[in-house]
Amino acid sequence: MDLESIPGVGEKTARSLSALDDPERALRTGDVAAIAAAPGISQGRAARIARGAIRHEHDDPGAFLATDRAREVYRSVLGLLKERTVTDYAAQRLETLYPSSRRSRIAEVQAFASEAIERNPDPEVLEALEGVEPLRESGDVRVRERCLATTDAERYTEAKEAIPELPVEIVEDAQGLAELARGYATVIAIDESFAGIAVEGDVRVEPNALENPAEIVPERSLAFFARNRNRLRAAIDVDRTVGLGSECDLDALEDGLSRLDEDGTVAGDAELDRLTAAADDVDAATGTAENVANDHLREAIREQDVTIEGSDLLSLVERGAGVDSLLSRELADEHAAAVEAARDHVIDALALESGEEELARRLFTDEPTFPVERDEDALGRLRTELTTAKERRANRLKRELAADLADRREGARRLVRDALELDVELAIARFAREFECTMPAVVDEEVGFAIDGGRSPLLDESTEAIDPVDYEVSGVALLSGVNSGGKTSTLDLVASVVVLAHMGLPVPAEHARVQRFDDLHYHAKTQGTLDAGAFESTVREFAELAQSGEGSLVLVDELESITEPGASAKIIAGILEALSGNGATAVFVSHLADEIREMAGFDVTVDGIEAVGLVDGELEVNRSPVKNRLARSTPELIVEKLAEESTETRPQSDGGASARSGSFYADLLEKFD
Template identity: 65%
Template sequence: MELEAIPGVGEKTARALRALDDPEATVESGDVAAIARAPGVNEARAARVARGAIRKRHDDAGRVLATDRSREVYRDALGLLTERAVTDYAEKRLETFYPSGSGSRIAEAQAFAADAMDYDPDPTVLDALAGVEPLTDPATVRVRDRCLATADAERYAEAEAAVPELSVETVEDARDIAELARSYATVIVLDESFAGMDVEGDVHVRPDALETPAETVPERLLAFFAENRDRLEAAIGVHEAAGIAADAPADLDRLRDALARLDDDGTIVGDAELTRLTDAVDDLDAAVSTAESVADDRLREAIRERDVTIEGTDFLSLVEQGARVDSLLDRELADEYDAAMASARDHLVDALELEPDEAELAGRVFGGDPSFPVDHDETAVSRLETELAAARDRRAARLKAELADDLGDLREPVEALVRDALELDVELAVARFARDFDCVLPEVVGPDEDGTAEGGETAGFRIEGGRSPLLDVEFAEVDPVDYAVSGTTLLSGVNSGGKTSTLDLVALVVVLAQMGMPVPAESATVERFEEIHYYAKSQGTLDAGAFEATLRDFGDLVEGADGRLVLVDELESITEPGASAKIIAGILEALDGQDATAVFVSHLAREIREAADFDIAVDGIEAEGLVDGELRVNRSPKKGHLARSTPELIVEKLAGDRESDFYGTLLEKF
């Protein structure tokens, strides 16, 4: 798929999308999180790109939502779905479902919804989903104990671009490499021409180093897993809570074990030897200082107890005042001094848990000319620290390489693991919506050329037991509505009888059906409309300019209205009742000559029918009467019935309650 061919994708967005590993496949997948990883593309933009790709794939260039009110109904429908999503990803992913005029797209979305409706929205799974987010790429990690080396200028530029985590050094000969080996724990030489050289230090000649980044710089992979640890653990929890761990794209036990070996900053944890070396480097200075104190205390005690020419306490006073003591210690306390040095060395070895070869280096820290207080050899300390740090870095590098090797083949599976968890949230949102509002998947049929639906069904819509979740009452208290319309129809009824809410229900069911989503009804059949035109009730009579603009809208509407659903709520409010009846009759006449489905709510049904030159179908929401001043209404429109108005019901009630010819005479006028 050519990126610029996707609706809504311009040159700038296409350029950003091409930064993805496989831009066409990623966009085709509809994975909002993956698309959002393109530079400068947020999730909202990614959802629009995914929606555009869906339109392109199904050759769905039309715009079903043709009026502001129909778009409001779509936003309401989408809101009912998204508020049942746990993750931000699911909210954006649900935005890729839109009212479509494409049969293939609706079938695709219905297949998704049908699978989703089989899920049981377990609260444990919903709780686990709260921690799942799309995986992110960490910032570049700088690794300072390792470098790349090359004598080739082009290779140098290639290395800098491919492995920004490592320093890249230029070399001319083995002497340059040997110099680098004294500054870095590990040197990786990229040029095969240096193979076989004998250089002291941890030097590797690896011409393929740039092609094997997991081995060259395992920190990159480890940083990814460390950065996404919480997301991965949450995704593991979702699969386990949902009972789908066995089908997970990654081995969950293996992944959890690998994550346990990794700290939040990408360092290795749980290795006793690495911990020992790290602690030894960190604690070296403190251990040397404590070892000096151990030796000083031992010498101080020996001096106090030693029988020399002058009393020990006087001798100690002289020493502490800075008198030269090397010859005195060597002559009088040689054995005690050696024992003090041995105790200092033993303390250093024990405190740092040094191995025999390391202990040999530690032995050089305390020696030399006798002194009091005891002093250490700074050069020997520096050498010991260098050796310990190098051993630590080599150990860490080996462990990182091993862990990166273990995690390397999990990189793609964990992407799928998190994606599956996020997609499960999308499905559960649909399942929760369907359960909360007693929904069913509708039958969506495409109109044939003769205006009937495929299979001989009547075009239009049929709703049985429909209940609108958009009403300001508890859903359980909403009265079910049965209604079906084919062709053009007037809907009459009493004030507050439910005419507008019936239009809202029809619009909601049709919008959801063409989104491929379940609808709040016991059953429903909906024609696949090319456009949905829903006009809300006008607020008051329009002035001349607004009136003319409204007529222009309806003039455009009746031009080529095949395959459209037209819902209009009390159009008579735009002007005087007499003129309104004539205008509505004219509009209905134009629509009747085309394959359009239209429902016009009006209090002027009788007048419109009289003004029209064809037999207009009239349905009515019939009030059963007044009970304690309140209307009792059958909310399902009655076919072929002109409903009585509220004033007629009130006059009828008064005529029955009171013995007066006045009310009877009034009633006869209705």
């Protein structure tokens, strides 16, 4: 796939997309999360790129929504779908669904949506989805306690590129390795020439290290799982709740995640925990041990009487002896006990084992001193031993865990991707259930549309409170009806059904059949009479539509408001003649239906939303348009009601004012015939 051929993708974006493992798959399937993983591409932009790729694949011009009102209807129904998502990903993924005139695209989404509406949006599944997010890349990983060593400058450059996570050092010989070993917990020599050498410290000779970076830097793969640990666990919960059919070994993945901390270190190993705590606490424990020894000696000195004869004191002074000699002579046992207590404290506090205990005992010498002080060299050796042991064990555990998880990365990606796609499916299922939707028949024949039991999703009412509407139009029709009778909501219903059908999604109706239209032109009601310039622009727009509107669906709400009623009727009649002549499907809502019908040069269909009557001052309306019937207006219903009331209340003998008013109403009513 030529990435730059995708609408909206330039050279810079194409380079970013090329960094993905499989950009063609991501674009072909609309995988917003994978596209958003490309450098510099946000999730919102990823959705637009995916949509452009879909259009490119289906050779779709993307011009189905031809007017502002048509686009508003699309954004409204899309918003209803997005409101029923749990994850941000699903909301963005739904942006890749759009009304298309291409049969292949409609069929593609219909296949997906037909399966989606069979999903059960169980609350437990929705709750589990709350923790699922697209996986993040591990980012830069830096390891400081381990290094690569080489004698060759070219090999040095190669190592820097292959394993950027580790520092790379140049050495001249084995002595250089030994010096490095004093500064790093592990040194990995990558030259064949170092084979067979013996160097103090953790020095490994691995000439093939650059070919197996996962073994040298297990942190590389562990960082990915550590950073996504909670997201993966949430996806596991989703799979176990709903059964995604994932090929990923959930138990093995979960076990691996349980052994990994968020910072990428191995968790749950008692020995590593012991060594880590000991290395971290060795200085504090040694300081406390000093206090233990000195407190012991102070107490012993306070409680013990020390008697020195004059000749002995003189002898000691002449020899230059000090308190150490006195301690050695008089408090030797107490000093030994104090030092032993200090050593025992360090061993117990750090939970040291046999080899480490020997180093700990060297922290305090047997030479009598007061105050007792640590041996800094011995402390440094113990600290180094504990740190090195910790790093060795941590590295071994990391390698083992990385090996266990190495083959699960792609499965983990699919697991999360399936969970996120499930949210998209459940949003469609929830929409279909809440609005009582069905999958429509989208046909290639020029049959217009037929909707049975439709309820507009754009009404701010519950589905149960909306009266179902049946409406069918093939060709051109005028829709008449009383004010507030539901003409505009009927147009909204038709537009919603047509938009959703061309998106490949279920529609809010019991049954629906929709012609596959090339585009949708929906013109909302104009507020007030247009000035000359705006009027001219509107007429030009309809002129273009009349000339090239074959295969179009045109919905217009009270176009007569653009200018004077007499002129409006003539203009609308002319537009309808042109649309009928080129095979478009159109519904024009108008209060001038009778006048337009008389002026039209063809037998235009007039449908009516009938008001049954007035009940307590409120219109009672049959919301489904009646074919070939001009609906009565609200004024006619009111006059009819007044005429009926005057007849019912006037006494037969009354020939005065009441009779005259009744005659007035009757005469007015005749004017509507």
